[in-house]
Amino acid sequence: MTRTRPSSRSRYAPDRGLAARMATTMFLIGLLYVVFVGVLLVLLRGSWPVILLIAGALFVGQFWFSDRIAALGMGAREVSREQAPELHGTVDRICALADMPKPKVAIAESDVPNAFATGRGERTALVCVTTGLLRRLEPDELEGVLAHEMAHVAHRDVAVMTIASFLGVLAGLMTRVVLYSGLGRSRDSTMGAAVILVPVVSAAVYIVSFLLTRVLSRYRELAADRAAALLTGRPSTLAAALTKVSGEMARIPGKDLRKAEPYNAFWFAPAFSSKESLGRLLSTHPTLEQRLDQLARISARLGEE
Template sequence: MAQTRFAPDRGLTSRMVATMFFIGLLYVVVVGVLVVLLKGAWAFVLLFSGALFIGQFWFSDRIAAFSMGAREVTPEQAPELHAAVDRLCALADMPKPRVAVADSDVPNAFATGRNRKNAMVCATTGLLRRLEPEELEGVLAHEMSHVAHRDVAVMTIASFLGVLAGLITRSAIWSGFGRSNRDSNTAVAVLIVTAVSAVVYAISFLLTRLLSRYRELSADRAAALLTGRPSALASALTKVTGQIARIPTRDLRKAEPFNAFFFAPAFSKESAARLLASHPTLEQRLDQLSRISAQLGRP
């Protein structure tokens, strides 16, 4: 597929490859657990696991969009939003994604899609009400850079696959312990595979979070360079972060499970370790944009 005019990021590419390697390793371990616990049914396990993986790849983006209440809109329904996306597509030389709006007062945006041809960019009604045109364009450029770098597909698969793998592992463990009284060898096997699975899952989780933080910085950088207005993106970041703090906690908690997809985290605790955060801190993002402004010679 042809390259876009978004600035390439080899660091992001290498991190995505490493993350998917570990996620794939986790998936293999989960399959191993099922094979151990379901003796004589390995063909079913492999078939089920393969179907699950394909299902995640093809439908997880739609599930995410549906869960976040994204509603596709026409140029007549959202002219300013479509106009901003059109300008960015012309700048980036990339196909226009589907454009959607989510009816939420939480000011945010996200992108989904396996590739550029079936991507969708969504802004919340809260974001559209609060941002100036240049700020909105900066946010949309950030989201479209995720599509251009293909990290939307990687994060979608990694996030959903990790959750499902964890659920399958726990189900397999419970099933195995239920039979352990009759088969001590099975009990030992379950304990060993469970320990390995837990370690791999923990590593994969941390690596996914590390990738998530890096991809946000990468998207900020690519958006600032494409639009040439890092100050507009910095203003949007400051405004969105400040406005999110005023949203009722119950509404933020509803959006929290989708933080990895958002432009800015919907809910985060000051006491939470940075190692577990899905986004870099506001200070890190603003500092990077400030350096880009200095490089471009713009205020």
């Protein structure tokens, strides 16, 4: 039975660092958004109703439907307790520990060993694991991974990252609107300048928002690791799962990893090896060494044997 409770606070350890970084990132991206729309309104004076309509519709659509689209794209199939009793049992234990409502539970048919969580909040959350992960992890290791994913739900990471990534999507759309709406054929000097300036401004906005969301994404992974380790009291099992998943990932065929890679920001571990990464600056996840080092420090602090 799904548990309900009056408070939205869980027993996951609060993370002031994550909260501060989320607030800072959202402020900077919001500021960037205001400047970007302002530039568009100046350059395309006669098109401001269209600009505001597109911006508003895109924001609402991405906020309400991006998690469902991502789950669909990753092949998540919701399963009942009868279909996956052990998986449901593990999720139940974590929810009891964290005092959180139970999310929907799903499985994705993929040999890539991974897991992800989607949903704007606790009431709409879905936690999914791949068949590859279920085959490879021991029960205690799976519990550590699921505790990590539930930490994302408790921290409202999906909602924050959806909003944070919105500006980059808007910038790309606006560029297409200007380039393909026929404004380039106008002899008006303002329209001619818009065709040149809007793509440049859009590119700059996209780059800044991209880097800001990558910084936030890396920190939220460390925060979820830390919260999961403290909740379960067993950092070593999460470290073992991380090591196993990262090692197994290198053995997965490249074509399978390429299918999973577009959703790296959602995954428990990135769907590519460290050699294929474009560098820490562009990565959605911290390095395996950073994650293991943090878990080792937590283990020492907890006196875990």
